[in-house]
Amino acid sequence: MPFEVKMPQLGMNQDSAVIVAWLKAAGDKVTRGEPIFEVETDKATMEVEAAGDGYLAGIRVEEGADIPVGDVIALIVETEDAVAEHACAPVPASVEATETAEVAPNPTPAPETTAKAEETVAPAPVEVRAPAPPALSGPILASPLAKRLAKERGVDLAALRAGGLPEPIHAADLSRAATGGQSQLGARISGDALTALLQRSENADRTVLFAAFAAGAWRDVFETDDATIAIRGLDGATVHYPAHGEAEAGAAMSLVDLCDTRLQGYAPASGGITLSVGADTDQFALTLSFNEASLPMAHAITLLDAIAARVEDPIRQLI
Amino acid sequence: MRSITLSQAVNEAIAEEMRRDETVFLIGEDVAEAGTPFKVTSGLVEEFGTDRVIDTPIAEPGFMGLAVGAAMTGARPIVDLMFGDFLFLVMDQLCNQAAKTHYMSGGKLNVPLVLRTNLGATRRSAAQHSQSLHALVAHIPGLKVAMPSSAYEAKGLMKTAIRDDNPVVIFEDKLMYQDKAEVPEEEFLIPFGEAKVLREGRDVTLIGTSSMRQVCEAAATMLEADGVSAEVIDPRTIAPLDEATILQSVKKTTRAIVVDEGHQNFGTTAEIAARISEKAFYHLDAPVIRMGAMDVPIPFSPALEDLTVPTPEQVAENARRIVAGELIHAL
Incomplete structure (x- = not known):
């Protein structure tokens, strides 16, 4: 030993x-x-x-x-x-946490390489975690209460440790781990109808349309008249839809339109409900990132499904 | 309500019980005219006479044995042992005779005896007059052990002790004799085995016996300023020990610190901490911390003596550490 x-x-x-x-x-x-x-x-x-x-x-x-x-x-x-x-790479003197970001290798689709492109396209947004520290051996240092709660909730303490949660693990760490993470739902939607609509109307702005779909779905699902979408631009600026100058904190959710890039999905590591949209040949990839403590899974599914339905059939939004 | 000193409270309890029951008598060194070095029994000899307030020679084993015999044959002696350190002199009479007579006589004999003595350091009395030896007697089945933490408890527990049909050892903290507390004029008794929750809290349970109750209360006040909510419990008697109240509290707060003035090794803190660990294990979010007197003979040097007793600052510091989830004992 x-x-x-x-x-x-x-x-x-x-x-x-x-x-x-x-x-x-x-x-x-x-x-x-x-x-x-x-x-x-x-x-x-x-x-x-x-x-x-x-x-x-x-x-x-x-x-x-x-x-x-x-x-x-x-x-x-x-x-x-x-x-x-037992050899392993040493931790350098300063460790920088890797940003959680998603870069799905998605080559620009060209007709003659479609088959090949499909193979290399990531099937769904994949959460990229900070690299796990070296696997630790030995018993997990956790309080008896934390161990009991972990067992009751089906939480794997070894996985939490491998994910970088410092020991000793206490009950509060467990609650944070149980409620602090972001969950994701993904959908791939036929883009035919929306693309046709955008081509017919010179004034139509794709990003604003996505925001309108998101706001419309939100109003329907949560039966409210008030649904502001914070549109996070790729340049870092944020505008609101409908535009009445509300702070992002007051927005129901954030929207990131990645259709002009090769990227497919974005899930912020902390907080908030975020919808990201990526384009993939004739499809749109929708990713909803949310915290289950604030948006239960059942609601998130209904919400993303309602958004997807609008993207698929934009006329639904207009009537 | 009126406030009286711990010394007056004990005096009142003894006087009331001697008036109520003529079989109660007081025996020990300097208990009559001198009223003990701590002036606890002053005035009793004037009221009850030298037949019931009996001065003895300096011969602890002798008068303790006499009192055990008197208790077996119908009297209710209160033995005054001037310093807790002198328990070593009466061990056979107390532990081999008084504690076991009821069992060994098949229940035919009782020993309704109270051994009044004291504990506590920082009185500059050096190693042979500063010990807190309550764990020593709490270890012996057949003895009850009470540890009053204020004048109120001193009176209520003393009256209960005198009425108990079993041998009871009651430890008063010799630094607290002049400390005042509210004590009702009307008669009251405090049952054995009932801890008192002095302060409710959320984050940590501080269990303090005797004068360590005040240490825990002071620590809780300090912790409050830091946003840490401490519950303070005084067990009042350690044999019997009110486990239920302690466990209920720890299950709520998930953390406990046990503070007692006896030596930490094999002590009262160890016993209470062990019971918490056994019976509330799956509710604990931190190791149970013991804080007893330093495991050294109590030094005479004031500077050194003060270091041997837990302080509110130390209790608060330990509480902050366990509430913050610090690694207290690495594997």
Whole structure:
């Protein structure tokens, strides 16, 4: 069994410490009590000793990295052969979270390559997560209450940890995890009728039409007269539909029109209900991103279906 | 309502019970004319005479054994043990005789005896006069242990102790004798095994015995300023212990800190924390924290002695840490 080398708690109120230097390299033989790395807290710099005999392996952090107390930073394995088995890429001194964004490889469709293009088109928007940290071994540090709630709700704590939720996991982390994420619904709609309409009318603005469809669907589904759509332009500017200058916070949902790009879907990582529309040959790809705590799945389905129906048959919106 | 000192409250309780029941008598060192070093029993000898308020030589095992025999044969002695530290001198009489006689006589004999003594450090009395040894006797089946946390509790628990047909050890905090609290003029008793919720809270339960109740209340006030809502519970008796009230609270707050002035190792804090961990395990969102007296002989040096007892600041700091979800004990 490999030993986990963890960032030790060196002071009463210390949350993390900086790795000043590794005194041993991966593969080096270490004996219990031998210094293996040097850390700096806000108070002092000190050497941390190996807790057992073996070979240093799986160094997960580089020198200069600020590591929370309790985090596993390396392993001590029993045999030299096991060193390679546990090798992993170290976390650099500064880790930048990767933006959640979607870039579906969607080459510009050309008639002669349609078949090939279809193969490479992403079938549906796929959520791109920040790269998961190295898989952690050992028991999950979670409070008994968090473990019980996770079991009751069918939440996989190991998956939460792999997703980057710091340990120890408490009940509040679980509620955030259960309600904080964005859900997505996707639809592919025939674009024939809308395309024909846009071609017939020189004044018709596609994006505004999508906003009108979204607002109309919203009014129908939620039986309200008030439905403002915040149109988020690709240049970063936001305008409202209907245009009466409301703040985005007052908008029912956001709209992102990606039809002039190769992109198919956009799902913001945090908050809000967002509809994105992408064009794909003779179809439109609709993606509704929402938080189930604020928009239950059943309502979201009804809403996106109502929007899709309007895109498919724009006359429905006009009458 | 009138406020009286803890010392006056104990005096009233003893006087009332001695008036009510002529089999009650008080025995110990300096209990008569001197009224004990803490002046708790002043005036009793004038009212009840030297037959019922009996000064003894400095011979704890002797007068404790005498009182156990008197209790077995129909009297209700209140034994005054000047310092809690002297419990070691009366261990055989208390733990081997008083605690077991009812069982070993097949229920034929009772030992309705009260052993009044004290606990508490920071009085600059050094290691042999500063201990809090209640866990030692709470460990022995057959003994009841009461720990009043104010004048009100001191009076109500003392009267209940005197009327109990079993041996009861009652620990008063020697630093609290002059502390005043509201105590009703009319008669009242506080039943054993009923904890008191002194303050309701949402985030953490602070359980404090004896003077640690005040420490917990002060900590709760500090925490309130930080937006942390602490519930404060005084168990009042640790044997029997009101588990239900404690568990109900912890199930609500999901976190607990147990504060007691006995040494932390193998102590009262450990017992209460263990019961919470066993019986409310699936409701806990943080480890149960024990805060007892430092595990050293109590130093004479005032600067060092003060470090051995939990303070409101330390309780509040621990509460903030567990409420914030800090990693308290890494695996």
